[in-house]
Structures are given as C-alpha cells and as structure tokens.
Amino acid sequence: MDRSEKTKLVDSLRDTLSEATSVVVTQQSGLTVAEVTELRRRMRAAGAGFKVTKNRLARLAIAGTKFEGLGDMLTGPTAIALSKDPVAAAKVIVEYAKQNDKLKIVGGAFGNQILDIDGVKTLASLPSIEELRGKIVGILQTPAARIVGVLQAPGGQLARVLAAYARQDEAA
Structure with missing residues (x-):
C-alpha cells in the first residue's frame, strides 16, 4: 500500500468516525473469514459497521477527533465497531463475544467518554x-x-x- 492509498484510508476512516456516536475496540485474533463475515452481517443489520484496521493508521485517523483517547487500546490484531446509534455497535459486539471466544472487547468510547470493558457491556445493556x-x-x-x-x-x-x-x- 503506497502513501496515497494510506492517506485515503485514513481520511475515509476519519470521516466514518466523525459520523459515529460510539466506537468499540476489539481484538479478533483467530476469527475465520466466515466468522468475520457473519459479524459484519449482524452489524449492518443493526445499522453499525465493523472494520479491521491497521493500528498505526487508526491512530492517525482518530487524532484530533472525539475518540482520540482510544489510541492506547489499539495494540495487537484490532478491529473497531462504529455506529450512529449509541448502543447498536456495543450490543452486537457484546452478544457476538459471548458466542465466540476469539473476539475480545478491549474498550470503547461513547462521545468523548472513554469506556472500559464493563462500560461497553453497560452501554450494550441500554x-x-x-x-x-x-x-x-x-x-x-x-x-x-x-x-x-x-x-x-x-x-x-x-x-x-x-x-x-x-x-x-x-x-x-
């Protein structure tokens, strides 16, 4: 991936983040393509999105946004779930993580508020x-x-x- 493609990816992710109300950071090591496809299908049905991201590019994308505090959570094989509905992404991720041990919730954000794992689960219960x-x-x-x-x-x-x-x- 050359520099211009990376810039487009960062800009695209930043635009997506600017429209989101909540973000959930996950680690998905070991998920198969079929499992990720199923998770994405559930996310779309709930009006949310799920993106596997490169940590460095995701940190660049969140810089200067309300989700800037998530930078420390972006380590390892990460993916982010985003939604305009404050609880949609959290609900789907928490439900899917209960069914599949390969998906781990790292934390998240609701507006400017950074959430830990328990905060994400509480958000999902609303x-x-x-x-x-x-x-x-x-x-x-x-x-x-x-x-x-x-x-x-x-x-x-x-x-x-x-x-x-x-x-x-x-x-x-």
Whole structure:
C-alpha cells in the first residue's frame, strides 16, 4: 500500500468516525473469514459497521477527533465497531463475544467518554434509540386512549340504561 492509498484510508476512516456516536475496540485474533463475515452481517443489520484496521493508521485517523483517547487500546490484531446509534455497535459486539471466544472487547468510547470493558457491556445493556422511541410513543398514546374511553363511557352507559328500560317495558 503506497502513501496515497494510506492517506485515503485514513481520511475515509476519519470521516466514518466523525459520523459515529460510539466506537468499540476489539481484538479478533483467530476469527475465520466466515466468522468475520457473519459479524459484519449482524452489524449492518443493526445499522453499525465493523472494520479491521491497521493500528498505526487508526491512530492517525482518530487524532484530533472525539475518540482520540482510544489510541492506547489499539495494540495487537484490532478491529473497531462504529455506529450512529449509541448502543447498536456495543450490543452486537457484546452478544457476538459471548458466542465466540476469539473476539475480545478491549474498550470503547461513547462521545468523548472513554469506556472500559464493563462500560461497553453497560452501554450494550441500554435500550436502543428505536426501543426508546417506541416506549415514548406508547406512553404518549396511553393517555389519549384513556381519554377516548372516558368520553365513550357515558354514551355506552346511556345506551345500556335505555336498553334496560326497553326490556322492562316489553316485559310489562
């Protein structure tokens, strides 16, 4: 790889990092091509990305970004998982690491906050943006449904009273 290709790679990684909200650093020694492909498929499905990186180029890419503190974690055979959703990358990586011992979580970052392994696992346990949006919509819809029920109740009660009087008249 010549110097211009390395520069393009660093610029591309820096652009990807600028759009990311969270980053998880992993070591993946011994993963087969099929296993990495499966992990990438899961990451894409969650709206995240997974890149095997050269440590030196990754350090150059994170220099001057909010993820600059990750530089010390970039040793050995590393890869990074990135996502715009704060928890998507962490969820997929933690789940995959439980199933495959060859993938080790080194640490990560959420915005300017550098996370250790436990921090990444805690981040993974949080609900995603989509789950939170669903809960908020549910909370907002519940009062509206109750109001509709309260407004419909008097009409229903009136109809039942009239039906009861009609049955009494028929019985008499």
